[in-house]
Amino acid sequence: MHFNFHKTSHAAKSLLIAGVMLSIIMGDSYAQSIPSVRLKDLTGSTIDTGMLENEGNPIVICFWATWCSPCKRELNNYMDYYADWQDETGVKIVAVSIDDSRSINRVSPYVMSSGWEFDILLDPVGDFKRAMQVVNVPHTFLYNGDGELVWSHNNYAEGDEEELYEELLKLAN
Amino acid sequence: MKHFIAFFTLGILVGGGLKSQESNPGVVSGNISVLFQSYEEDSLIGAVVPPGKSGLNAYSNLIYTQGNFSAGLRYESYLNSVLGFPGRFKGSGIGYRYARWSDREVGVDVTVGNFYETFGAGYLFRSYEARDLGLDNAMDGVRLLLNPIDGVAVKMIYGKQRLDFDSELINGDGIVRGIDAEVNINDLIPGLEDAKLRITPSYSFVSRFQEGGNIVKDTLILELPKNVAGWEYGATVHYGMWKGGVHLTKKINDPSADNGYIYKDGEALMGYLTGNIKDFSFLLQRSITDNMSFRSDRDLLLFDTPINNIPSITKNHTYNLAATLYPYATVINGESSFRGELYYNLKRGSKLGGKYGTKMNLVFSTSYSLDTTNLSGVEGIVNGYQRNSWGFGDSLNVQDISFEIERKFSKNFKAKAMYMNLQFNTLATPVTTDFKGIVFADIFVLETQIKTAKRQSLRTEFQALFTEQDKGDWATAVVEYTWSPHWFASIIDQYNFGNPDEAKRVHYLYGSAGYINGPHRLSIGYGKRREGIFCVGGVCRAVPASSGLEVTFTSSF
Numbered sequence: 001m002h003f004n005f006h007k008t009s010h011a012a013k014s015l016l017i018a019g020v021m022l023s024i025i026m027g028d029s030y031a032q033s034i035p036s037v038r039l040k041d042l043t044g045s046t047i048d049t050g051m052l053e054n055e056g057n058p059i060v061i062c063f064w065a066t067w068c069s070p071c072k073r074e075l076n077n078y079m080d081y082y083a084d085w086q087d088e089t090g091v092k093i094v095a096v097s098i099d100d101s102r103s104i105n106r107v108s109p110y111v112m113s114s115g116w117e118f119d120i121l122l123d124p125v126g127d128f129k130r131a132m133q134v135v136n137v138p139h140t141f142l143y144n145g146d147g148e149l150v151w152s153h154n155n156y157a158e159g160d161e162e163e164l165y166e167e168l169l170k171l172a173n
Numbered sequence: 174m175k176h177f178i179a180f181f182t183l184g185i186l187v188g189g190g191l192k193s194q195e196s197n198p199g200v201v202s203g204n205i206s207v208l209f210q211s212y213e214e215d216s217l218i219g220a221v222v223p224p225g226k227s228g229l230n231a232y233s234n235l236i237y238t239q240g241n242f243s244a245g246l247r248y249e250s251y252l253n254s255v256l257g258f259p260g261r262f263k264g265s266g267i268g269y270r271y272a273r274w275s276d277r278e279v280g281v282d283v284t285v286g287n288f289y290e291t292f293g294a295g296y297l298f299r300s301y302e303a304r305d306l307g308l309d310n311a312m313d314g315v316r317l318l319l320n321p322i323d324g325v326a327v328k329m330i331y332g333k334q335r336l337d338f339d340s341e342l343i344n345g346d347g348i349v350r351g352i353d354a355e356v357n358i359n360d361l362i363p364g365l366e367d368a369k370l371r372i373t374p375s376y377s378f379v380s381r382f383q384e385g386g387n388i389v390k391d392t393l394i395l396e397l398p399k400n401v402a403g404w405e406y407g408a409t410v411h412y413g414m415w416k417g418g419v420h421l422t423k424k425i426n427d428p429s430a431d432n433g434y435i436y437k438d439g440e441a442l443m444g445y446l447t448g449n450i451k452d453f454s455f456l457l458q459r460s461i462t463d464n465m466s467f468r469s470d471r472d473l474l475l476f477d478t479p480i481n482n483i484p485s486i487t488k489n490h491t492y493n494l495a496a497t498l499y500p501y502a503t504v505i506n507g508e509s510s511f512r513g514e515l516y517y518n519l520k521r522g523s524k525l526g527g528k529y530g531t532k533m534n535l536v537f538s539t540s541y542s543l544d545t546t547n548l549s550g551v552e553g554i555v556n557g558y559q560r561n562s563w564g565f566g567d568s569l570n571v572q573d574i575s576f577e578i579e580r581k582f583s584k585n586f587k588a589k590a591m592y593m594n595l596q597f598n599t600l601a602t603p604v605t606t607d608f609k610g611i612v613f614a615d616i617f618v619l620e621t622q623i624k625t626a627k628r629q630s631l632r633t634e635f636q637a638l639f640t641e642q643d644k645g646d647w648a649t650a651v652v653e654y655t656w657s658p659h660w661f662a663s664i665i666d667q668y669n670f671g672n673p674d675e676a677k678r679v680h681y682l683y684g685s686a687g688y689i690n691g692p693h694r695l696s697i698g699y700g701k702r703r704e705g706i707f708c709v710g711g712v713c714r715a716v717p718a719s720s721g722l723e724v725t726f727t728s729s730f
Contacts, residue, residue, distance in 0.1 A: 067489035102484035113516035159628035159657030
């Protein structure tokens with residue numbers, strides 16, 4: 001294990017490429033499941049994200065923040081359809097706030113006033129965000145009933161909820 | 174460094190080996206983000222071309238996970254770094270790497286290498302990355318998280334902090350070590366797990382070691398403390414969706430470049446309450462911080478190796494003019510501040526609420542200097558000043574009042590309006606060199622969104638800022654068109670129409686378009702970028718004006 005970094009920066013680059021290739025090769029046969037990170041919900045209970053489940057039905061994990069306008073548009077639009085989606089597909093939406101110490105206390109009043117019925121988790125340190133490879137918000141992930149990642153989308157534009165709905169219907173059928 | 178590359182390789186090899194045995198080979202996940210800018214000269218806005226004519230920042234994170242084991246690294250490139258980013262970040266290499274073993278059954282989670290962590294409200298310890306700002310004070314050492322029994326969470330950290338990057342990670346001088354314990358009383362006592370009232374006390378202790386020596390102040394020779402300790406008592410109470418908390422933080426004498434090398438102890442007190450009554454929900458927060466700058470190197474300033482983070486009291490605005498012209502940053506040596514936020518939702522189907530309901534919110538935040546008296550003589554040289562009360566001082570730092578209303582009028586049309594009244598002391602937060610004193614500004618915003626066709630929508634923003642001070646009046650217009658789920662195009666024009674200097678009444682026009690496919694996003698933009706200010710936890714960084722092409726690409730897998 002005697003490695004000299006200065007002499008082997010090429011090795012680091014090769015490593016990076018190797019890692020990327022590895023993930024592509026393995027991507028087909030081994031789907032990603034939800035990583036395990038301990039987060040709090042709005043009532044102060046600790047939730048292990050690796051234990052998130054929905055009785056064999058799909059789970060949507062949506063990263064957002066109180067300072068992110070497209071995130072709020074996305075979740076407000078989902079809320080308009082949530083009851084119907086739940087009836088048709090049994091889906092559960094988990095909205096993970098990445099608000100840090102500056103704005104974390106704004107999450108609860110915003111959620112209450114918006115009438116969101118999603119499960120809300122708080123990720124102020126960003127451990128879950130990093131484990132899920134989220135670069136910027138909004139970033140939305142869809143897991144099937146077996147906890148396997150089947151779809152994800154970065155950013156939100158009006159109408160994206162229709163694509164998510166189509167993906168949900170594929171899982172329900 | 175070498176050990177971590179070895180670790181990572183080992184992890185992948187182990188994974189590969191296991192794959193051939195048809196057991197779980199582990200999973201690699203990652204992301205890539207690239208920001209490229211090329212520059213053109215534009216004397217009208219003061220944009221200059223750096224010698225390299227272009228800039229590139231690129232990052233890639235990789236995480237390998239196999240059962241309870243994971244290892245990760247971040248490869249970074251600054252070739253050269255884009256304008257406005259800390260210019261000393263240079264070259265390509267690994268800036269973050271770790272190996273981690275976590276077993277939730279046993280309640281042990283250990284990380285060796287880099288990690289981010291926060292204790293309590295972050296007033297004593299917060300290690301985090303704000304990449305857009307060029308701030309990264311990642312720890313490099315060991316982190317141990319323990320859950321010995323249900324309801325008890327212990328965090329231990331030990332390491333150095335990231336300071337710089339020159340083809341490899343460069344850590345700061347001091348060593349930071351700390352422990353944080355949080356007890357969730359409801360989980361400890363059987364029968365209380367599902368009670369509405371939940372009480373969670375916490376305690377943190379952090380200490381920094383840095384070689385000392387003597388300093389000469391006036392006629393005195395003073396010894397610099399090698400070890401500086403701080404501690405925080407906290408308590409959080411939940412009652413259903415109501416939540417309140419108090420954090421009291423103290424720090425012993427820590428002469429530093431921030432505080433002018435005075436030996437006064439540091440102190441901070443923060444309390445907040447959130448809750449709802451019928452359709453109203455609210456947040457109240459009061460905080461006082463006194464001499465709480467804490468770094469792993471006492472001689473550094475600004476973005477370098479902060480151990481803690483004192484968040485800004487003001488709202489994180491999203492509209493361009495409200496967010497970037499006068500952003501408030503905590504006055505690091507001390508401030509007394511308050512914020513109150515009120516949210517109200519006119520229900521769907523009600524007479525005033527309309528078919529889809531109407532949302533409103535009112536946010537008030539203010540910050541003043543501390544109530545202090547300067548000391549004289551030897552006492553003044555050593556301790557600087559004394560604080561007389563937990564109240565407000567005489568000098569206003571900021572007062573920000575904003576009201577926002579949002580309504581969906583039909584399936585295809587919604588609108589949002591905001592009014593903001595701002596008083597901003599540019600002596601407290603030096604965001605401009607053109608004006609010293611209090612800027613009084615009124616800001617108006619109207620945002621609309623129209624669904625033009627199936628999966629297509631047009632969004633517009635019209636903003637205006639009126640002020641007699643500094644650079645005078647501004648207006649911004651944004652037009653954005655999206656074709657879900659793949660395409661977008663937008664144009665933004667910022668116009669300094671009220672600048673007292675007529676030659677500076679300039680349009681900053683910038684257009685961009687992009688393509689999104691699942692977790693991959695590419696955008697290309699061209700135009701003029703106004704000089705701006707980025708602020709975080711007490712410090713601001715100026716980004717110079719620039720003109721030219723910008724390409725960004727992000728992807729995760």
